[in-house]
Amino acid sequence: MEELLVFDLDGTLLDPFEKLSAVTRKALSELDRLGINWTIATGRMPHGALESLPDLHFKHPQVYKNGVLLWDLNADKIISKMPMDKGEVIEVCKRLRLHGINPWINTIDHDDIIGAIIASVSTPNEKQRADFLHDQGITVQREADFSDIRDHVLNIFVATDNAAVLGMAEELADMPGVAVFAGHDMYHSGGYWMDIHHSGGTKGDAVKLIQTQLGARKMICFGDSDNDLSMFRLADESYAMGQGLDELKAIATATIGSNVDDGIAHFLAARYGFTL
Incomplete structure (x- = not known):
């Protein structure tokens, strides 16, 4: 497996109304068609993600609560957890x-x-x-x-x-x-x-575990906030949203469009050569 793409949700994959726009949904379906691996890493709980991603099918485990919880939303089962003291x-x-x-x-x-x-x-x-x-x-x-x-x-x-x-x-x-x-x-x-x-739960550690389990050679991450810093530091490539934190942009490979303008979808279309 060549690449694993990892998307934050709020401020990144989701639009300002907490929804997955039709354009972004089309882009994700194109990734599936091309056989490109992707998943999400979010600060939400599984039920919070499910609310904003209705009818979306995941092929790989997802990261919730910033790495504290690994869950398979399709099978509705836990993979790992890191509870508080x-x-x-x-x-x-x-x-x-x-x-x-x-x-x-x-x-x-x-x-x-x-x-x-x-x-x-x-x-x-x-x-x-x-x-x-x-x-x-x-x-x-x-x-x-x-x-x-x-x-x-x-x-x-x-x-x-x-x-x-x-x-x-x-x-x-x-x-x-x-x-x-x-x-x-x-x-x-x-x-x-x-x-x-x-404190032991980070998006970076969790997505790195998924990458290792998949055997993906490269990890590419997308985010907008401070809870994305850990995975940006471990990624082979990282892309900050246009409206994201300056601290995140400073360590990113590049800055792309904002979630308001379907920045993820347009970046993916340009990178992988499909139309929206």
């Missing part, structure tokens, strides 16, 4: 609550069934997320005391209009066992997000 989960959530932040806990039990935990559902945002998870067949538990969690914790997630999450990313940096990503919500004006998981 329970003590660190409790400490992180304690600090978040001191800032008025109500975190979501994404879990996976000993039968590899994904779940979610939150202390309470009180805001419209939390209600909307709880309804979405319910529609995906995921049980949402309400637990006031996270010390009682028995399942593996994959990550701690925050979606809020509380700007304190941006400062929390620096505050939590003193905990060596966790990795923290935070920023402005690209889909909701005035919103913020934060994602916290095991």
Whole structure:
């Protein structure tokens, strides 16, 4: 196998409406027709990816939660996981609550069934997320005391209009066992997000494992944000989106068009010689 292409989702493969555009879907089908290997590496959970990629068939495993979880979406089965330390989960959530932040806990039990935990559902945002998870067949538990969690914790997630999450990313940096990503919500004006998981999980390590298992000679990565840095550093070629972070562009092979303009699709068409 010559190449493995790896695409980030939000800000890269997906459009500004969290969807896979018809043009980009056509480009991916052309990759399949040409026998070119590709997969995704995202900060989302499997159900979050499935929502934005309906009816899309993967030939290879996918990377979720920035490398903490390897999953086969087609077979709906886990390949590997890297849960957080329970003590660190409790400490992180304690600090978040001191800032008025109500975190979501994404879990996976000993039968590899994904779940979610939150202390309470009180805001419209939390209600909307709880309804979405319910529609995906995921049980949402309400637990006031996270010390009682028995399942593996994959990550701690925050979606809020509380700007304190941006400062929390620096505050939590003193905990060596966790990795923290935070920023402005690209889909909701005035919103913020934060994602916290095991520091040993990176997109780079996870996609390198897939490359090795496939026996692909070359890995080519596409992304737009700081959680893509690890795979850019390990890739043979890497391409930053036009609207991406300058830090990512600085180490990329080149910068391509933005996700607003179907930058991935047009790059692939030019590289592999097909029409859209």
